[in-house]
Each structure stands twice: as C-alpha cells, then as structure tokens.
Amino acid sequence: VPTVKEVWFEGGEPFLVYPLLLEGIRLAHEHGFTTGVVSNAYWAESVEDAELWLRPFAELRLGTLLLSDDPYHHGDRDPSPASLAREAANRLGLGGGEICLPPPDRLDGVRFRGRAADRLTEGLPSAPWREMTSCPDEDLRDPERVHVDPFGLVHGCQGILLGDLTRESLADLLARDEPDRDPIRGPLLRGGPAALVEEHGLEPPEPVVSACHLCYLARQELRERFPERLGPAGVYGATS
Ligand code: SF4
Numbered sequence: 001v002p003t004v005k006e007v008w009f010e011g012g013e014p015f016l017v018y019p020l021l022l023e024g025i026r027l028a029h030e031h032g033f034t035t036g037v038v039s040n041a042y043w044a045e046s047v048e049d050a051e052l053w054l055r056p057f058a059e060l061r062l063g064t065l066l067l068s069d070d071p072y073h074h075g076d077r078d079p080s081p082a083s084l085a086r087e088a089a090n091r092l093g094l095g096g097g098e099i100c101l102p103p104p105d106r107l108d109g110v111r112f113r114g115r116a117a118d119r120l121t122e123g124l125p126s127a128p129w130r131e132m133t134s135c136p137d138e139d140l141r142d143p144e145r146v147h148v149d150p151f152g153l154v155h156g157c158q159g160i161l162l163g164d165l166t167r168e169s170l171a172d173l174l175a176r177d178e179p180d181r182d183p184i185r186g187p188l189l190r191g192g193p194a195a196l197v198e199e200h201g202l203e204p205p206e207p208v209v210s211a212c213h214l215c216y217l218a219r220q221e222l223r224e225r226f227p228e229r230l231g232p233a234g235v236y237g238a239t240s
Helices: 014-030 047-059 081-092 115-119 170-176 185-199 211-222
Strands: 006-009 034-039 064-068 096-099 153-155 161-164
Touching (some): 014 034, 047 081, 081 096, 161 170, 185 211
Parallel strands (some): 034 064
Antiparallel strands (some): 153 161
16 A cells, blocks of 8 residues: 555554564564554653663664653653653654643543543533534545554544455555445544434434544444444453
C-alpha cells in the first residue's frame, strides 16, 4: 500500500510484548517504514532502569517515542514513570514527546469509548443524542491511518472492523472496501452516531456526553448482530 509510510506500535501497552516490539520495529525498518512507539512507561522504575529498557530502541534507531504522562496512567506518582523514561530517552538521544490528557470534565481530550465511556462519564455535561450527527475524529471513508490489533484485525476506529489480515492483504482489503455499504461505517458517514442509532432502530440511553459516547453505546448494542464488523470482545469490555 504505497500511501503507508509509517508504522506505529501502540497499546494497550506494547511493552507487554517487549521482544515482539523490538522485532516489529526491526522488520518495519527493513521494509522502509519510519516507526514510532506509544507507551505509558509502566516499566520505568528509575532513570537507570529505563535506560536499560530503551537502549535497544536507540540502537534500532526508533523514529519517535511518545509517552503517556498524566494522572489517568500514573495517578499522583511523582516523578511519574513517564518522566523517568523521558530523561532516559533524552540521555540516549531518542526523540519524541508526551501525551497528556486533560481531566474528563474539559470534554476536549478524552474520547468517551471503551473504559472511558463506562467509567468517566458520570456527572459530566450531556446533550441530546440526536445532536450527535457526525464523527469528530476519524475519516471513515478515506482513512489516513488504520489500526491493526494483535489478532490481525484492521480497525477504522477502535472496535470498528474493516477486515482480517490473516485472511487477505491490507492492499486487497482496501481495494474491495465499500465504507458506505458497511452496516456500521455507512450510517456513521451518513449522519454520525445518531444515524447509527436510527438506522438500526436502537433505543439509546439518555443522556450522552459526546458523539463517541453515543457511538460506543450503540456499538455495544449492535455487537452481536455484526460480529464481523464490531470486535474484538475486549474492546467492548467483554470476554467473548
Ligand atoms: S467512536 Fe465513533 S464517533 Fe468517535 S471517532 Fe470513533 S467512529 Fe467516530
């Protein structure tokens, strides 16, 4: 797929599969991609310890290291593991930066889906679900990026599946993809999460905090009807 220039290794938490992460970066470079890693740096117990974890990435010439450094990931730990890892990364010459999400009541950083929809929405300002008429964050018709999970499933947005790379190549998948005819992306493209609710005859719970919140609640309801399009189970807080 000629438009794909970069491969990023994100979470969950990619350091949980540390040897595979290193090998993935090596292979991505071998195929001419630039690379990036996003981690919460749970593994950094001191700057010296973090240097041991990160030295192989410097040797592999990792492109960018982004570290999640906010209370969602580290509570009130001071210094945070991410700040220890950043100091180690600086010593090793690894470039990158931090991802710092604001508190949920700012409503401008947290995407309320997955655990965020379940655990962070209580008490926040809400709006009628019919106002959620567009997707704010993903271009579902002509995506500039896709996510590939450890099962080989390709996601447009987390939990919205385009196909399975264990069955076909990404090039073939994209060539035959018809997002407007997709039972999930089609309604989202026509009228956002509100259309997803209306076109499938769902009764959404009131109120919702954001478009992503409604989208996630609707997809939870639809998951059993469209198992090929909505998964894997873990993204929806389920085990099967
Ligand atoms: S959760 Fe739904 S509304 Fe939010 S970015 Fe993803 S597809 Fe768009």
